[in-house]
Amino acid sequence: MKDLDIAEVARASGIAASALRFYEEQGLIAPIGRHGLRRLYDPGVLERLRLIQLGRAAGFSLREIAAMFAPDGRPRIDRRKLAAKADALDRTIRELGALRDGLRHAAACPARDHLECPSFRRLLRAAALGAIRPPAAPKSAKKFRRPASTKRRPSSTGGGRA
Amino acid sequence: MKDLDIAEVARASGIAASALRFYEEQGLIAPIGRHGLRRLYDPGVLERLRLIQLGRAAGFSLREIAAMFAPDGRPRIDRRKLAAKADALDRTIRELGALRDGLRHAAACPARDHLECPSFRRLLRAAALGAIRPPAAPKSAKKFRRPASTKRRPSSTGGGRA
DNA sequence: CTGCCACTTCAAGTTCACTTGAGGTCAAGC
DNA sequence: GCTTGACCTCAAGTGAACTTGAAGTGGCAG
Numbered sequence: 001m002k003d004l005d006i007a008e009v010a011r012a013s014g015i016a017a018s019a020l021r022f023y024e025e026q027g028l029i030a031p032i033g034r035h036g037l038r039r040l041y042d043p044g045v046l047e048r049l050r051l052i053q054l055g056r057a058a059g060f061s062l063r064e065i066a067a068m069f070a071p072d073g074r075p076r077i078d079r080r081k082l083a084a085k086a087d088a089l090d091r092t093i094r095e096l097g098a099l100r101d102g103l104r105h106a107a108a109c110p111a112r113d114h115l116e117c118p119s120f121r122r123l124l125r126a127a128a129l130g131a132i133r134p135p136a137a138p139k140s141a142k143k144f145r146r147p148a149s150t151k152r153r154p155s156s157t158g159g160g161r162a
Numbered sequence: 163m164k165d166l167d168i169a170e171v172a173r174a175s176g177i178a179a180s181a182l183r184f185y186e187e188q189g190l191i192a193p194i195g196r197h198g199l200r201r202l203y204d205p206g207v208l209e210r211l212r213l214i215q216l217g218r219a220a221g222f223s224l225r226e227i228a229a230m231f232a233p234d235g236r237p238r239i240d241r242r243k244l245a246a247k248a249d250a251l252d253r254t255i256r257e258l259g260a261l262r263d264g265l266r267h268a269a270a271c272p273a274r275d276h277l278e279c280p281s282f283r284r285l286l287r288a289a290a291l292g293a294i295r296p297p298a299a300p301k302s303a304k305k306f307r308r309p310a311s312t313k314r315r316p317s318s319t320g321g322g323r324a
Numbered sequence: 325c326t327g328c329c330a331c332t333t334c335a336a337g338t339t340c341a342c343t344t345g346a347g348g349t350c351a352a353g354c
Numbered sequence: 355g356c357t358t359g360a361c362c363t364c365a366a367g368t369g370a371a372c373t374t375g376a377a378g379t380g381g382c383a384g
Contacts, residue, residue, distance in 0.1 A: 006361070017361085018343055026341090036350055037362045047283075057254065058261050062341070079269040086265040089258055092219065096255050099220050103248040107241040121209075168331075179331085180373055188371090198380055199332050224371070 003032065003040040013049045027066050028052055058089055165194065165202040175211045189228050190214055220251055 010017045023029045024039075029048055031039035055065040068081070102120060109117050172179045185191045186201075191210055193201035210231075217227040230243070264282060271279050 016343080019341080021362090022342060037348095038351090038360080039362090054257070054261050054264075056341095058258055082265045082269040086262045086269065089262040089265065093255055093258050093262065095216070096220055096251055096258070099216050100248045100251040100255065102216075103244045103251065107244040107248065178373080181371080183332090184372060199378095200330080200381085201332090218371095 002043075004043060004045070005035075006031075006039050006041070009041050009045060009049070012046055013053075015049060015053075023049075023052065023062070026062050028062060058085075059092070060085075164205075166205060166207070167197075168193075168201050168203070171203050171207060171211070174208055175215075177211060177215075185211075185214065185224070188224050190224060190231065220247075221254065222247075 004012070006017045006020055009015075009020060013020075015023075020029065024031070029041075029045055029052075031045075032042045033040045052062075052065055055068075056062070060068075105117075105120055109120065166174070168179045168182055171177075171182060175182075177185075182191065186193070191203075191207055191214075193207075194204045195202045213231075214224075214227055217230075218224070222230075267279075267282055271282065
């Protein structure tokens with residue numbers, strides 16, 4: 001395939017060009033070359049970006065993601081850490097599952113005060129078992145400059161605590 | 163039960179006193195009174211804090227959480243929004259599940275370059291289907307005020323994009 | 325009554341992940 | 355050959371969620 005310029009990558013990945021440059025600065029991606037000043041990207045960068053987005057969604061910091069990617073390109077990953085992360089993710093998933101059930105219950109439960117509902121409290125208690133590591137909060141989302149859609153609403157960030 | 167002072171709440175919840183004051187400033191919690199200058203909390207605040215932590219883990223911003231709590235105290239929640247959030251959570255959970263599987267696979271797969279492994283690529287593709295909303299990044303996690311340590315290493319935060 | 329020190333307020337600082345703005349370059353179209 | 359404008363760099367700004375520091379207050383042990 002032909003190489004892509006930054007605008008094409010931005011369009012294809014849904015990631016702003018400024019963010020792509022930032023990722024490069026952080027060592028997460030790299031262009032294969034330049035055409036004049038302009039960066040040229042191998043189409044494979046799109047897969048890498050998907051991996052990055054995924055990692056972010058899972059609560060990894062860019063630094064952590066960079067660490068599991070290796071500076072040179074391919075995902076040289078520490079298998080032990082990977083397994084540990086998978087376990088952590090599993091816990092998070094279970095907690096989020098409990099939260100989801102709690103939300104659904106709250107949406108359906110006729111009780112006026114959810115904290116009075118025994119089943120809601122049970123879910124709450126179950127979900128709160130593991131020390132939760134809050135994800136990071138996106139800022140706002142500017143998009144790159146597409147006309148419609150892309151609603152971008154930050155989510156949250158957190159201060160995790162012991 | 164007896165009322166708690168801020169240090170007790172911090173200890174019981176695992177949330178720093180400074181964060182509790184911050185939450186109060188943001189309208190997320192409130193003391194039931196004061197003893198002199200000192201805040202006194204109803205033990206019920208602990209449940210509220212669990213809910214807040216859970217919400218943060220699920221990717222809600224403090225603002226969003228405050229919105230679903232109501233300024234007066236009880237969780238007056240918009241059932242429609244709740245259901246929508248549950249659906250969004252469900253998508254996130256599925257994506258994280260795919261990511262977890264991908265991580266586990268990567269930890270076990272003998273292929274040197276995971277991107278060359280068809281099953282890893284398939285997982286990647288599956289996981290990337292939904293536009294992912296990255297969570298927020300906790301700053302560090304200071305704990306409340308333990309003597310040593312507190313190394314402060316942030317984890318991640320994210321900028322989501324369409 | 326004295327002193328301690330946990331608690332208080334308030335402003336400023338920090339981290340993360342980007343975005344924005346100013347000023348510059350250059351490939352391509354006219 | 356000149357203009358255009360997408361792309362460039364670099365510094366500074368932004369927002370979220372807290373933390374930190376300085377200066378003050380007051381309950382309570384002694």
